[in-house]
Amino acid sequence: MWPHLAVYQHTSDALAVIDGERFVDVNPGALRMFGCAAPALMLGYRLADFSPLQQVSGVPSAPILTALGWRARQAGNLRFDWRCVGRDGREFWVDIMLTSVAHDGRQLLCAVMRETTARYHEQAAIYLALMAGVAARSRFDARARHLAEHDFLTGLPSRVLLRDRLRQALAAARRNGRLVALLFIDLDRFKGINDALGHQVGDLLLREAAARLVRCVRSVDTVSRQGGDEFVVVLADIGAIDQAAHVAATIRQAMAREFRIEAHRLHVSASIGIAIFPADGDDIDTLLQHADLAMYHAKTNGRDGFEFFSPDMNRQIHQRAALEDELREALAQDQFMLAYEAQIDFASGEPLAAEALLRWRHPARGLLLPKDFLDVAEGAGLMVPIGDWVLARASQDAARWRDAGQPLVVAVNLSRTQFMQKNLAHKVAATLSAAQLPPHLLELELTEAVLMHHDGNARASLAALAALGVRLALDDFGTGYSRVGQLRDYALSKLKIDLSFVSGGADGDVAQAAVVTAIIAIAHSLGLTVLAEGVESAAQFEFLRRHGCDQYQGRYARANGQIDGLDGLLDGSD
Incomplete structure (x- = not known):
């Protein structure tokens, strides 16, 4: 990916580029680390292929790497x-x-890898020596113990x-028939603050967050920093799970305070995952893994909240990974298709445009709508290639309509990820040229949320697109800010x-009618x-026409026979 950069080739660090889960580029440092004589021995392989089947804790390597x-x-x-395990069989920590x-x-992953085997052996030796009770309690020994057992930034347990604390808590809970709760906490929006204001501000924020966490729990509980902006809380000796919910709400x-x-x-805010011993796991690693999974469900459910682990979460993680692979296969095997919804002129009753609607012909599950797979595509970094496919196919269809004597404008939705591309205008121009479609027959739609999220660059991006001659529409107006x-x-x-x-105003909602007007x-x-979108009834049609709306789309157009003259031109495109 960046083989021409001298620093990439000559740094002592092992650097690699990962597409999906497979290495697509590695530097000499990575080859040395994994004992490979040539790039061909790494390229196309996964990090899981250079890992033992299980990590030290007994957790399988491959599915955890997928989740990571x-x-x-x-x-x-x-x-x-x-x-990790090198090709020569050497095991080492990274x-x-x-x-x-x-x-x-x-959406690629750049991996920077440094071997830490010596550090692990050093920490283990220090810890074992300390636990054995070294006779000489010098200042150095005390400092070494503190460093081995505490996070250097926050002073929290490492x-x-x-x-060790969790092992003791689980042993006591087994003896006494009590519960232990494990809370995995991630600070929402921390990365943006750290990137924008620098590591010094980020570090100070982490220290203050750690102090607040400690104040939220009892003296018998443990608050630990896992690294980055992630923390773990152990609630020892609890009688019911509602105590864990209470602590999570307190955190x-x-x-949420400034x-x-x-x-x-x-x-910032906190996304919290909760796992309960013994229901959600009988050992440390299982509880940590399940609390971590629950935390990411809290994130995907809107952040700033907490979720209890459920067995379904494991299944969903594996299903999501499988769906990502199937989406890549769908792109390669041309399993996507487009359906179209006509946009009708109120004054003439004639169709003026058609909006492209993405569909996936899944080989096992049948026809899938965007709501069934776009979130996964976004997380897998596939929105740009899927969006490129939609733009190209819609442009080809619009060119075909024009050649058939129906010069309809084709409307294509732009995702947030697509709109962020610096070369978007160049891509659109190239697509129009390849399809031989005049720019005025393409309309690009984006939502309020996309505009607001990228307000600083939105004007320039929209101006560059408008300069091509394409039309630009703001979708779902009224739902954003x-x-x-x-x-x-x-x-x-x-x-x-x-x-x-539309539906509210036509149904007599005075406030909604006033908004539409x-x-x-x-x-x-x-x-x-x-x-107006989603027009389904004559009452909605008349309400909008009476208030001067220019165009509409929805099932009413087909039911009212207003696209009969297109003779199947808007049927799904393969």
Whole structure:
């Protein structure tokens, strides 16, 4: 990927680029680390192929690496320790930092790997010597013990001490028939703060977060930092799971309070996963794994909350990994297709455009809608290649319609990931050229959320697209937080009213009707065409026509016979 960079070739660190789960580029340092004489001995292989079947804890290596890769793509980066096996059979420990990198439409992982075998042996020797009770208690020995058992940044118990405390808590719970709760905590939005304001501010925030966590638990409980912005809390000797829920809610409230770090006022939240002994596991590693999985379910369910582990979570992780592989196969095997929904002019009753709707012809599950797979595609870094396919196929179909005497505009949705691409305008121009489609017959749709998330670059990106001559529409208007005054700052030509306002206004909801009327009036004052989505009934049609809406789409158009003249032109495209 970057073989021309001298630092990539000559650094002593082992560097590798991972696509999916397989190495696609490695530097000489990586070859040396894994005992490979040539790149061909690593390229195409997985990190799991250079790992023992199980880690020291007994956890299988392959599925955990799959989950760690997904986490790295979600969070942007992830650091962890891993036991590896070289081609010569040598076993060694590695500190791995995975960083998600967008490159040529793919979401790759850049791995920086440093061998830490000596450090592990050193820490183990120090810890064993300390636990055996070394006679000479010098200052150095005391400091060594503290370093071995505590996190250097926060002063909290380290992983070594956490495991010892958890081992004791589980033994006591077995004897007394009590419960132990394990809470895995991740700070939401920490990475953005750390990247924007620097590691010094990030470190101070982590120290304050650690102090708040300690204040949320009893003296018999343990708070440990796992690394990065992740913490683990052990609640020893509890009688019921509602005690764990109470502590999780307390932690959530504590993290939600404003952090004042130097001159900054910062806000984060906490996603918390909870595993309970003995129901969710009878050993340390199983409980940690299950609490970690529950935490990522809390993240995917909106963050700033907590989730208890359930057996379904394990199944869902494996299903998600399988679905990612199937999505890659779908791209390679051309299993996607497009359906189209006509956009009708109120004044003439004629179809003016058609919106492309993605479908997946799954070989086992049948026809799948975007809601069934787009979240997984986003997490797997596949939104750009899928979006490229949709844009190319829709442009080809629109060119075919024009040749058949129906010059309809084709409307294509842009995902947030697509819109972030710096070369988006160049890609669109190349796609139009390849399909021989005039730019004015392509309309690109994006949502309020996309505009607001990338407000700083949105104007320039939209201006570059408008310069090509394509049309630009704002989808689902009214569901986000954009101000009406901002609309004139963007090179938009159309505004689409969300279907929730359409149905409410037509059904007599006075407030919703007022919103629709105001949106239409304001859009017209800015020179924008207004389209209503999800029109299904004559009452909705008449309500919108009466209030001056320009265009509509929805099932009413087909039921009313207004696309009969297209003679199957909008049937699904393979």
